[in-house]
Amino acid sequence: MAKHQNVQKYKYYKIEDGKVIRLKKTCPRCGPGVFMAEHLNRYSCGRCGYTEWKKPEKKK
Template sequence: MRTKRYEFYESEGDTVDRLKKSCPRCGPGVFMADHGNRLACGKCGYTEFKQEA
């Protein structure tokens, strides 16, 4: 099942906001997946672990 790209953006008036974080290695347009305790890029494998509050 493929995700629709319009679900990653939110528009309000003349502004468009990204709802997910972009991968710092791959650049804008490649979003990171949220796996609960970490964010991961499916393209290059870059992973960021979330800090517990």
């Protein structure tokens, strides 16, 4: 694994009407400074390991 990976922080935020909007979900345990990774079926925190499972979508 690489020692350093470039983090593209501009992909985590959006500016709308002069206000900053976070695009990724934040970890409820770690606080507003830590974002959760989005996988196919879950959200997970890389810092503390907290996981939230996504609800399956019903197909019509």
